Amino acid sequence: MTKQTNTIVIFDIDGVIRDVGGSYRRALADTVEHFTHQAYRPTPVDIDNLKSEGIWNNDWEASQEFIYRYFVSQGTTRAQLQLDYESIVTYFQTRYRGTDSENWNGYICNEPLLAQPGYFQELTQSGICWGFFSGATRGSATYVLEKRLGLHSPVLIAMEDAPGKPDPTGLFATIRLLANGQDKKQTVIYVGDTVADMYTVEKARVLDNSHTWIAVGVLPPHVQETATRRDAYTETLIQAGANIVLSNVQELTFKQIKEMQTE
Numbered sequence: 001m002t003k004q005t006n007t008i009v010i011f012d013i014d015g016v017i018r019d020v021g022g023s024y025r026r027a028l029a030d031t032v033e034h035f036t037h038q039a040y041r042p043t044p045v046d047i048d049n050l051k052s053e054g055i056w057n058n059d060w061e062a063s064q065e066f067i068y069r070y071f072v073s074q075g076t077t078r079a080q081l082q083l084d085y086e087s088i089v090t091y092f093q094t095r096y097r098g099t100d101s102e103n104w105n106g107y108i109c110n111e112p113l114l115a116q117p118g119y120f121q122e123l124t125q126s127g128i129c130w131g132f133f134s135g136a137t138r139g140s141a142t143y144v145l146e147k148r149l150g151l152h153s154p155v156l157i158a159m160e161d162a163p164g165k166p167d168p169t170g171l172f173a174t175i176r177l178l179a180n181g182q183d184k185k186q187t188v189i190y191v192g193d194t195v196a197d198m199y200t201v202e203k204a205r206v207l208d209n210s211h212t213w214i215a216v217g218v219l220p221p222h223v224q225e226t227a228t229r230r231d232a233y234t235e236t237l238i239q240a241g242a243n244i245v246l247s248n249v250q251e252l253t254f255k256q257i258k259e260m261q262t263e
Contacts, residue, residue: 005127006186007257010174013134015193015220016249017115018144023107024059025222027095031063032070034091035083040070044222045229052236057135057165057196060089097140108140114221117150119250126254131155133174133190135164166199168207175211187212187261191249193220198240214260217242218249 014020025047033041042050047062056062064085068078098106123130131154134141138158145151155177162170175188188211190201201215217237223229224247234245244260246252 007128007189007261008175008178008186009123009128009130009189009191009252009257010171010178011130011132011134011249012190012192012194012197013132013136013141013144015114016191016218017113017132017149019112019114019221021220021222023096023111026107027092028059028063028066030095031088031092032066035063035067035088036070040066042066048223048233052195054166054195054199054240057194058159060085060092061164063092064088104143108143111144111148112221113144113148115149115249120149120151120154123254128254128257129178131157131174131178133157133162133170135159165194165196166203168200168204171200171204172208187214189214189216189252189257189260191216191218191252193218193237195236195240198237198242202241212261214244215242216252216260217245219245219247 011017014024021044025044028047029041029043046066050056050062050065056065064083067083067088068081071081072078094106096106096108097104098109120130132141132145134156136158138156138160141156141158145154145156155174157170157174157177162173171188171190175186179186188204190197190204190213192198192200192215198215198217201213204211205213217234217240219230219233219237223233237245
């Protein structure tokens with residue numbers, strides 16, 4: 001019989017459940033390169049630096065911001081540019097999802113998974129309630145959670161369901177779905193890989209003191225290629241509010257969760 005705890009774990013998806021270094025980030029770089037007429041392609045470090053500002057969780061908006069900043073650096077004002085956001089989104093999606101709207105054939109098809117189905121089964125068996133709050137579109141998130149991981153209708157708040165992070169509205173919505181009407185004090189752990197994810201927990205803590213909030217940072221694979229980048233990214237997440245930083249989401253075991261709750 002599964003034991004019950006008062007702990008809820010909510011996961012971001014991109015960089016936590018799947019490696020998006022060769023998909024979302026590649027599509028972002030492709031998009032910026034396309035709209036700057038091949039004059040500028042942001043590097044992985046450029047993208048990390050932009051996201052460290054804490055407000056560019058949406059990769060469509062991040063793409064647009066890179067395009068704006070490039071042309072401003074060349075002497076053009078934002079007002080003069082008149083970028084078409086929908087055109088940016090459409091191009092991005094042709095790279096990420098692909099050119100076939102029914103059978104996706106883009107970068108999304110080749111994203112390495114960073115967690116396995118058994119991990120979530122172990123959380124359930126330990127009495128941990130879990131779900132997902134992600135800035136990914138519902139279609140993209142469902143693709144990885146259900147088609148790739150084989151999870152059955154997991155609790156999910158996606159881009160279409162709530163304002164973008166670091167607004168904690170979506171986090172609160174995920175908690176309500178997982179709590180299922182139970183009004184009791186719970187520990188809520190949010191697991192993410194960006195500054196915006198950590199800020200989301202900080203904002204939630206300010207607005208709701210009825211829960212114990214724990215922010216868990218996870219290092220996305222692309223920052224683990226060198227010790228220097230790994231250490232710098234770890235420090236960035238800690239400065240943004242992470243209580244702990246892990247190399248892989250599956251290091252967040254039931255034992256680790258209990259240890260954090262007693263600290």
